[in-house]
Amino acid sequence: MxxxxxxxxxxxxxxxxxxxxxxxxxxxxxxxxxxxxxxxxxxxxxxxxxxxDPDVLAAIRAALDTGLIHTSNLFRTRPAAELAAWLVEHSFADRVFLCNSGAEANEAALKFARRWAGTVADGKHEIVAFGGGFHGRTMGALAATARPAYQDPFRPLMRGVHFAEVGDVGEAERLIRRDRTAAVIIEPLQAEGGVLPVPPRFLKALRYLCDEAEALLILDEVQVGLGRTGTLWAHEQAGIQPDLMSLAKPLAGGLPMGAVLLTERVAAAIQPGDHGSTFGGGPVVASAALAVCRKIGNxxxxxxxxxxxxxxxxxxxxxxxxxxxxxxxxxxxxxxxxxxxxxxxxxxxxxxxxxxxxxxxxxxxxxxxxxxxxxxxxxxxxxxxxxxxxxx
Ligand SMILES: Cc1ncc(COP(=O)(O)O)c(C=O)c1O
Known part of the structure; x- marks a missing residue:
């Protein structure tokens, strides 16, 4: 009852x-x-x-004992800085943006990619995504998620997203264009779409096509990052590196947290005020995330x-x-x-x-x-x- x-x-x-x-x-x-x-x-x-997990519980308890649950990003706190440093040290990235969920991480990644592309050429704003992919339910992430049942009730969606099929290099090559494409977004293993590993040779082809067209490669590792596929990052198994990577689900041991990892090339285009989150990177979640990362990263x-x-x-x-x-x-x-x-x-x-x-x-x-x-x-x-x- x-x-x-x-x-x-x-x-x-x-x-x-x-x-x-x-x-x-x-x-x-x-x-x-x-x-x-x-x-x-x-x-x-x-x-x-x-x-x-005793280490995650201890990290959360210790963080709570400081009394510092939230400060906002008007001020610096140590756990967020330490977490970002850990992520940078253990990945391709030079910078980290902290937020609160997977959809938010992808939303931020799409914005960062478009912000960067705007500094390269006018009109370079399109996104290439893939059938079977899932990137979240906020408007930008939804626009990159090719599911009629999720998208149709919410049209019109963000414009400029094109879909290719995983494995079809020719189609990807037609869609990834130097004059128009800001970024390609893909999960290295399509999880929600049916647990479909993307062939490493296709990920390598996308890396090559992005480089040729001066477009960014965003890997959505929200579900498969941080050890889920047996390596710290799923893309390690394909022998490639992205320009941006979104993380979320396991990051803070069950507390809500997302992250975007970026190279300096992209980060240099982002200015104060371009994006933000009131809660992103709070001391309690960041402390939990550090404990998770240290344990999984072993x-x-x-x-x-x-x-x-x-x-x-x-x-x-x-x-x-x-x-x-x-x-x-x-x-x-x-x-x-x-x-x-x-x-x-x-x-x-x-x-x-x-x-x-x-x-x-x-x-x-x-x-x-x-x-x-x-x-x-x-x-x-x-x-x-x-x-x-x-x-x-
Ligand atoms: C690959 C991927 N990206 C993004 C998301 C969205 O994450 P969230 O539900 O935290 O917004 C999910 C959620 O299942 C996901 O699996």
Whole structure:
């Protein structure tokens, strides 16, 4: 009764299912009645260190104990500066802009790219994005997200966005134009679009085409950055570097935070007042993010993610041999998609009934997003519950 009343007060943009959760412990979420659920959604790729990670909790507690929850960006605070320095030291970037979500990070990246392009040539403002991509639901990010169901109710959208298909180099070459294109935006692995890794040779081709046309390459690593695919940044596996990269989901251990990483070439075009965020980079979230980054950025931690991720992939491929309903298994590191015959949502719902939380990635793909810290036993247990859910 209480649950119904509470839900009724929230705007109906979500369809929450399952119980109301009251606690989290490692890879488990605990419901009001004490039932434990193995959480392979990780809050949609957010809780990379699981629930209640002691280092993240300690960092948040220590930050709270200073009494400094917010100052705004009128003033400097140490955690934001330290986080930016860590990100610069561990990436291609020279500068960092901190904000509060993935959509906001992409929105900022698009603005920074257009601001830079305006300093190169008049009329150089177009964006090239890709079918199957997802960049968020704010107006700019939405304009770069080729989904009629998300876009159509909100037209007219931001103009000047063109879509190509992943893998079609010829089409990308036609659309990326020296006189008009400011930037290309792509996820190195299309997560929401069905867990579709973008072939490294295509990412390399985009890097080349951007350089030829003096356009910027924006990589959206909101979902797959920070260790999810087994390397700190997903693009490392393609051997390329972007000009801008957006991050968000796992960054602050469950607190809301987004970031845009930029090269100095782009940063030099951005002036005070061009963009901003009241909350961006606050001391509590930035402290949590530093703890997350230091832990995930440890090479030994990442090696374990690669080992366990390969093991999970092997288990899912073996399951596909036993279970004819599985059409394909795709993924990397700790993000896997199992394409099924029939509705993925039904499989997710049956798994929920037997204690495993999963999500979908499109109508036919069941998505597994374990915490990067999940144990071998937890990975094995999840695949066994999934097998049961598929067999029904
Ligand atoms: C690749 C990617 N970009 C952007 C977003 C939007 O992030 P947020 O929901 O934090 O605005 C998402 C969210 O799923 C995402 O997966």
């Amino acid at each position: 209480l649950t119904t009343q509470l839900s009724d007060a929230l705007l109906g943009v979500y369809r929450p299912t399952g119980p109301t959760f009251v606690a989290g412990e490692g890879a488990y979420l605990i419901a009001e009645d004490g039932t434990r659920f193995l959480d392979f959604t990780s809050g949609i790729a957010v809780n990379a260190l699981g629930h209640g 090479p030994a931690f990442l090696a374990e993610v690669r080992r366990k991720g390969a093991e999970l992939g092997d288990r899912l491929h073996a399951l596909a041999l036993r279970q004819p309903r599985i059409r394909a298994v795709r993924g990397a590191g700790m993000i896997w998609g199992v394409q099924v015959a029939g509705a993925a949502a039904e499989v997710v719902s049956r798994a929920l009934g037997t204690g495993l939380l999963l999500c979908t990635a499109g109508p036919e793909v069941v998505r597994l997003l374990p915490p990067l810290s999940a144990t071998d036993e937890e990975l094995a247990r999840a695949v066994s519950i999934l097998e049961g859910a598929l067999a029904c």
